[in-house]
Amino acid sequence: MRPIWIIAKRELASFFNSLLAYILLIAFLGFSGLFTWLTGSDIFMVKQASLQSFFGVAYWTLFFFIPALTMRLIAEEKHTGTLELVLTKPVSDWQFVLGKFLSTLLLILISLVLTLPYYITVANIGPVDHGAVITGYLGLILMSAAYISIGLFASSITTNQIVSFLLALLIGIFFHLLFSILARSFPGFAGRLLDYLSIDSHYESITRGVLDTQDLIYFFSIIFIGLFASERALAKRNISDN
């Protein structure tokens, strides 16, 4: 387990050594703060002490930011050759992938912790549904983890960071938007299946305060499949097509 943490620690440090982490934090807090307090359907407009608008904005900002964080994780290491350096130390492919995953998840957790003042402020204005806020944050974390694992997979199959970024967005947009749109135009089983595949429907029920094991299974499946596919993509160097 130790190698996972060592790799995650290094990666997290490198987020903060480059400007990336600060850009993410400022942009994320800026966007979500703007739409929670100042414009659109902000708190004063809806006249309700709720964080629904914050969760709505975070849903979209994280969707765009996460691929920007994950795009270099493996692609860059493959491109510069440092992958070889790490994997010839006593580190397995799995530990490497999990370390990278953990580093980005930690960064997202940090940025979510920094939004807690919103919650505290809102709670001082009026009665807040605390349960809904807790599950709301949980929903954001689960959704982020799912997109990180998708982004990690996109990063593991290419050495080009732009390709990795766009691919992560392309896969992501299906879960984020397209499946739920398609679900409306398909009746019966296909419609229900597409609806189940869309992150939207699961996220929504969680932020409303409904925590269903079905939703948890859904998120953990995406996370696992993404990580598994990344590990396989790394191990592919050893499979030769005869």
Added chain:
Amino acid sequence: MDIIVQNVTKKFGTQKALDNVSFTVKTGEILGFLGPNGAGKTTTMKAITCFLMPNEGDIKVGGYSIRENPDEIKKNIGYMPENNPLYKDMPVIDYLSFVAELQNIPALKIKGRILDMVNICGLEGEKHKKIGELSKGYQQRVGLAQALIHDPKVLVLDEPTSGLDPNQIVEIRELIRQIGKEKTVILSSHILAEVEATCDRIVIINKGKVVADGTPAGLRKQAQGREILKVTIEGADANTVFKALQTLSNVHLVDFLSKSNNTFELQSKENTSSRRDVFKMCVDKGWFLTELTPTETKLEDVFRELTLK
């Protein structure tokens, strides 16, 4: 720890990068791994360091198989890959401490090990700089330092001196020779002089196959065969000398090297020497022997002969 490579075959698609490669490196030996570009040197090294798994065959490092105990092998190998990849945005010290942690060095000893490495590799003045800001020679030292930090018994270096200037090459070579006194070292290169200067034994590989395996002196001897002399004789017309040389009993072949200088290349018959005959002939005819140099077969020639087939 010794390294035993047994019948290793590695395919990329339909192409065989390694074709039934076998050789051994004894404990404490410095082995030079030679071959033209694309011969399979790097692939072999990647297989030894457990980055690539061969399709067939096995490699044992100190008795551990790459198929069964890759983690044991990884703990005992220091590896510097081709082109020396490093995290360019990390300061030297941070990077070395990252590698030390990955190599499971106890936390208390990490600081001491890093200082040792900084001393051995001459990084004192650069240890707080970012790796990307260092010159190529210093980056190479960082590459060596990260390979040595856990005091491995085996060292695998893939073209450790490529891209360095002549002074740096000498320094790095000296460093490797010093370190190599206690460790088993494999070093790949296509600079022959380097291998000859540093290594105890040489393996030459071409198109994925081992084509030669022996000491530098042994390989040279093997390719030597006939005596070859470079001769310059003054005092007569070049053609006259040419004809006279051809009549000598032990001479197999005469060739002009430079007609205007009267310089010739003589090849003697097998197991004979014509040095005395040439001198005697000059004395008899009253010519001046101004040059008589036996040409040694260089490692370059051995290399060319083996790899151009």
